[in-house]
Amino acid sequence: MFKRYYEERHIVGQIRLVARYDRYKRKLILRCDDAPVLSRHLWLLPSIKQTVLLNGEQYQLSVQSLFIWRSRLFKDDTLIIDELLTTLKRKSIGALVTSLLLSFARFFG
Secondary structure, eight states, rough: OOOSSSEEEEEETTTTEEEEEEETTTEEEETTTTTEEEEOTTOOEEEEEEEEEEEEEEEEEEEESSSSSSEEETTTTEEESSSSSSHHHHHHHHHHHHHHHHHHHHHOO
């Protein structure tokens, strides 16, 4: 079922990290221990890379949102969280496969 908001919680060391995405506004929100850390509209950007400060430590956020959703969190080039929003990634892969199958069916059928 289609949902407007996708949200997942992660634990990084002693930090509780909440990643939330609003599909209508195309807005990504990161919260660290109930305090907003990042609020960014993605609009038509295929990818962003941004430094985020969590409890005084710098992390790098990488988001690709062109065809398949991919959001990762790094610290000093070490992967900390492989996927911040796994549900959104799974939905984007399903939508891509469905559109490809319908395109092939229309072209060859």
